[in-house]
Amino acid sequence: MQNFIKNLAQENDFQATRLLKILRGVQTKYLHIPKDAIEQLAELLNIPRTQIQNVVEFYSFFHLQPRGQYDILISSSITDLMVGQEELVNYFAEKLGLKIGEVRADGVVSLNNTSCTGMCDQSLAGLVNGYAITKLTKSRIDEIVENVNKQLPLEQWSRDLFDVQDNIIKSDLLLNQKPTQGEAINATFARGLMETLNEVEKSGLRGRGGAGYTTAWKWKFCHEENAIQRYIVCNADEGEPGTFKDRVLLNSYADSVFEGMTVAAAIIGATQGFIYLRGEYLHLYEKLEGILQARRNANLLGKNILQHGFDFDIEICLGAGAYICGEESALIESLEGKAGIPRNRPPYPVVSGYLNKPTSVNNVETFLAAANIAIHGGEWFANLGTAKSKGTKILSISGDCAKAGIYEYPFGTTIQTILNDCGASDVLGVQVGGPSGTFIANDEFERKIAFEDLATGGSFIVFNNSRNILDIVHNFSHFFAHESCGFCTPCRVGTSLLKKQVDKIVEGHGSAGDIVALEELCQLIKNYSHCGLGQTAANPVLTTLERYPELYQSMLKKISYEPGFDLDKSLETARRMAHRDDAHAHLAQVED
Amino acid sequence: MSKTIVIDGKVIPFEDGQTIIQAATAAGVYIPHLCHNPKFTPHGSCKLCTVKVNGRNCSACTFPASEGQNITNISEELNDDREKITQMLFVEGNHFCPSCEKTGNCNLQAVAYHLGMTDNHFPHFFENREVDASHPDVMIDHNRCIFCTLCVRASQQEDGKNVFAISGRGIEKRLVVNSPSGLLRDSDLDVNDCAAHICPTGAILIKRTGYNVPIGQRIFDHAHIDTVALAAEGASHDE
Numbered sequence: 051m052q053n054f055i056k057n058l059a060q061e062n063d064f065q066a067t068r069l070l071k072i073l074r075g076v077q078t079k080y081l082h083i084p085k086d087a088i089e090q091l092a093e094l095l096n097i098p099r100t101q102i103q104n105v106v107e108f109y110s111f112f113h114l115q116p117r118g119q120y121d122i123l124i125s126s127s128i129t130d131l132m133v134g135q136e137e138l139v140n141y142f143a144e145k146l147g148l149k150i151g152e153v154r155a156d157g158v159v160s161l162n163n164t165s166c167t168g169m170c171d172q173s174l175a176g177l178v179n180g181y182a183i184t185k186l187t188k189s190r191i192d193e194i195v196e197n198v199n200k201q202l203p204l205e206q207w208s209r210d211l212f213d214v215q216d217n218i219i220k221s222d223l224l225l226n227q228k229p230t231q232g233e234a235i236n237a238t239f240a241r242g243l244m245e246t247l248n249e250v251e252k253s254g255l256r257g258r259g260g261a262g263y264t265t266a267w268k269w270k271f272c273h274e275e276n277a278i279q280r281y282i283v284c285n286a287d288e289g290e291p292g293t294f295k296d297r298v299l300l301n302s303y304a305d306s307v308f309e310g311m312t313v314a315a316a317i318i319g320a321t322q323g324f325i326y327l328r329g330e331y332l333h334l335y336e337k338l339e340g341i342l343q344a345r346r347n348a349n350l351l352g353k354n355i356l357q358h359g360f361d362f363d364i365e366i367c368l369g370a371g372a373y374i375c376g377e378e379s380a381l382i383e384s385l386e387g388k389a390g391i392p393r394n395r396p397p398y399p400v401v402s403g404y405l406n407k408p409t410s411v412n413n414v415e416t417f418l419a420a421a422n423i424a425i426h427g428g429e430w431f432a433n434l435g436t437a438k439s440k441g442t443k444i445l446s447i448s449g450d451c452a453k454a455g456i457y458e459y460p461f462g463t464t465i466q467t468i469l470n471d472c473g474a475s476d477v478l479g480v481q482v483g484g485p486s487g488t489f490i491a492n493d494e495f496e497r498k499i500a501f502e503d504l505a506t507g508g509s510f511i512v513f514n515n516s517r518n519i520l521d522i523v524h525n526f527s528h529f530f531a532h533e534s535c536g537f538c539t540p541c542r543v544g545t546s547l548l549k550k551q552v553d554k555i556v557e558g559h560g561s562a563g564d565i566v567a568l569e570e571l572c573q574l575i576k577n578y579s580h581c582g583l584g585q586t587a588a589n590p591v592l593t594t595l596e597r598y599p600e601l602y603q604s605m606l607k608k609i610s611y612e613p614g615f616d617l618d619k620s621l622e623t624a625r626r627m628a629h630r631d632d633a634h635a636h637l638a639q640v641e642d
Numbered sequence: 643m644s645k646t647i648v649i650d651g652k653v654i655p656f657e658d659g660q661t662i663i664q665a666a667t668a669a670g671v672y673i674p675h676l677c678h679n680p681k682f683t684p685h686g687s688c689k690l691c692t693v694k695v696n697g698r699n700c701s702a703c704t705f706p707a708s709e710g711q712n713i714t715n716i717s718e719e720l721n722d723d724r725e726k727i728t729q730m731l732f733v734e735g736n737h738f739c740p741s742c743e744k745t746g747n748c749n750l751q752a753v754a755y756h757l758g759m760t761d762n763h764f765p766h767f768f769e770n771r772e773v774d775a776s777h778p779d780v781m782i783d784h785n786r787c788i789f790c791t792l793c794v795r796a797s798q799q800e801d802g803k804n805v806f807a808i809s810g811r812g813i814e815k816r817l818v819v820n821s822p823s824g825l826l827r828d829s830d831l832d833v834n835d836c837a838a839h840i841c842p843t844g845a846i847l848i849k850r851t852g853y854n855v856p857i858g859q860r861i862f863d864h865a866h867i868d869t870v871a872l873a874a875e876g877a878s879h880d881e
């Protein structure tokens with residue numbers, strides 16, 4: 051092992067910033083991160099062992115205890131639950147002969163749930179040793195179980211299991227473009243860098259990652275910072291459940307995205323770029339490496355790009371299972387080889403980002419739009435959309451509809467139009483913007499996709515009338531509690547309390563005071579949390595409580611107070627020790 | 643003319659580079675806090691120091707003071723919410739103050755009193771946490787750790803060591819010790835290190851000293867945390 055680790059560290063120039071990449075290598079080889087590896091790496095990278103320990107414990111895809119040779123994870127997003135995730139996972143576990151979360155006794159296989167893997171248009175989805183598997187049915191599960199039991203190498207599994215479809219259903223302004231390589235770069239230099247920045251400003255382009263900050267301003271601030279080194283980062287963490295458009299853009303529009311990064315780098319004066327690719331998109335890694343290499347060969351990256359006297363290159367960094375790493379400052383921490391904990395602001399990343407240098411973090415779709423704006427000019431883009439939201443938005447549509455997939459719409463399009471297009475009927479409501487967004491009811495479908503009305507990073511999940519709203523809230527609350535980074539009190543403790551409080555109500559143990567307590571807790575988490583995760587973690591409850599108060603009320607018992615813990619359950623240990631199970635060894639929650 | 647901010651109607655001068663809490667403390671205004679200590683770089687994690695800056699919630703220990711800020715520090719809403727945040731810390735760990743050596747000297751307890759906290763409000767987590775008594779002179783009772791990172795920062799910034807760190811994600815967070823075994827005994831912590839004495843709760847304790855000062859004669863038995871904090875931290879700002 052010593053040699054393996056030494057070589058791995060050497061391949062990564064003994065850089066602590068590459069810690070995630072190194073640990074990925076160790077995890078793949080030894081199925082966990084052995085203690086000795088941590089000790090050795092601490093020496094080789096010259097960082098405290100506790101930093102490595104923290105990284106291993108922080109990211110879901112690193113483990114201190116060995117996983118199976120085939121480590122299988124099943125997405126537990128709401129869209130997966132809607133196609134019977136629970137039943138299928140239980141079936142899977144039974145066929146494999148293990149319990150969910152465990153490694154089989156022979157060490158060959160392990161199975162667990164994981165947060166949304168970005169395949170909501172081809173649920174049930176999962177990962178085998180990090181590689182995406184889709185459309186799982188009982189027969190596909192049987193096939194996997196057989197492969198595992200035969201210990202067939204992954205390369206020999208049927209390619210069909212790993213098939214990931216783009217499902218582009220409606221193209222508009224951006225998805226219709228197929229620019230030639232270098233077109234945006236040449237247009238940018240022909241027009242002039244600051245002139246191109248002006249065009250981006252004129253286009254009205256706002257960030258597509260959710261927050262909607264004006265892209266041109268971000269680049270301008272970054273450019274104006276006095277620094278020798280600046281960085282450009284493409285945020286491809288795409289962790290918001292129900293979002294998968296960046297996956298498709300990187301699969302089929304990667305050249306344009308890289309070109310957008312190159313244009314941005316030229317404008318702000320960066321020579322190094324990163325693309326932070328969520329670990330769940332490992333299946334895209336080699337393809338993207340190949341495209342980057344082809345671009346280097348064509349002098350679209352590297353030294354003196356297309357003779358414009360400008361150097362720039364892009365490195366792909368893989369995440370390791372942490373939704374919070376989509377938050378830009380947490381992402382930067384992760385790029386630096388640390389746990390993804392959001393930084394204090396100010397300073398903002400445009401002033402002090404990666405390695406404390408000015409850094410512009412932008413979403414994949416933002417770069418795609420910028421590349422095309424560099425070619426066609428700002429007006430071309432600004433002609434579409436609304437007053438405050440220019441251009442188009444690419445949506446990831448999933449859930450109860452006939453055609454799940456990618457849809458591009460001018461901003462200002464109504465929810466009803468979208469529902470008609472995707473073939474949704476008998477609709478109960480739509481989750482716009484993912485769990486951190488808004489749940490809208492079926493009397494609100496004239497509302498519009500726009501920053502000034504319904505803002506969304508792209509997630510659009512449709513629910514029909516057969517669905518139970520509280521199941522949705524339950525799933526989302528568990529998601530946030532699982533993904534909270536734990537840095538600040540209101541989110542760390544609050545999301546766990548919220549999960550328990552929602553469970554209590556959903557399981558029918560709620561009583562009169564519990565709705566008030568629920569709302570009070572939500573406000574606390576929302577108003578006091580450190581970053582966007584905590585600030586939006588209560589949205590599933592808040593947006594549904596506002597619309598369906600009677601639904602919550604109907605779940606309450608007709609008593610005034612129900613304790614937070616289960617009286618009878620807490621006596622279980624005592625019963626076991628006393629070998630008793632008679633009536634007197636049980637307690638009712640309330641006196642009759 | 644020096645620059646000023648306004649806190650609860652009071653005009654307070656500040657210098658560029660000062661955080662809101664630094665300016666407030668220097669002017670004798672107490673803002674409740676737990677993870678802040680003026681000696682170390684601010685952390686901004688406990689959120690007890692939240693104030694309203696021109697209507698927006700900000701952490702006073704990390705947010706820079708700047709001209710034109712109208713700040714609310716004392717209001718019923720802020721006080722209630724700070725109390726609830728403190729209650730969150732109480733239910734997350736296992737704080738049985740009457741049997742804790744730190745009682746009366748504990749900032750968590752004192753802040754709770756200051757905020758008028760009389761119960762824990764939220765359901766308890768009852769998490770099983772361990773005690774590390776391996777070190778000859780210092781012990782860690784993980785039941786009382788609130789993840790403020792003061793020991794982490796003190797070890798790095800004052801002791802020039804790296805004895806402590808916080809590890810893990812979300813509610814699974816825990817304090818870890820930088821030693822091959824993970825035990826305090828095998829770390830390079832010395833009983834005289836600042837890190838051994840900085841803990842605002844009873845999570846890091848010096849052995850055999852717990853009852854040197856009898857209950858009744860302890861720091862917060864006779865003074866409120868606002869007076870104590872201003873006296874201690876106001877002085878250290880001037881250093």
Ligand SMILES: Cc1cc2nc3c(=O)[nH]c(=O)nc-3n(C[C@H](O)[C@H](O)[C@H](O)COP(=O)(O)O)c2cc1C
Pocket residue numbers: 256257258259260261262263265285286287288289290373374375376377378379411412413414416581582583
């Ligand atoms: C919890 C959290 C998760 C986020 N996840 C993503 C993400 O997956 N992709 C993304 O582009 N932005 C994400 N963001 C927003 C980023 O912080 C940042 O605003 C964005 O990358 C900026 O790019 P833009 O200006 O192009 O939108 C997230 C924010 C938060 C608070």
Ligand code: SF4
Pocket residue numbers: 374391392533534535536537538539541542579580581582583584585
């Ligand atoms: S709000 Fe949640 S995710 Fe954000 S810093 Fe706080 S604990 Fe971490």
Ligand code: SF4
Pocket residue numbers: 786787788789790791792793794817840841842843845846
């Ligand atoms: S041990 Fe004490 S000082 Fe260290 S993080 Fe925990 S509460 Fe803070």
Ligand code: FES
Pocket residue numbers: 674675676677678685686687688689690691692701702703704
């Ligand atoms: S004192 Fe400011 S966040 Fe803890």
Ligand code: FES
Pocket residue numbers: 737738739742743744745746748749750751786843844845
């Ligand atoms: S009194 Fe013991 S932790 Fe506060």
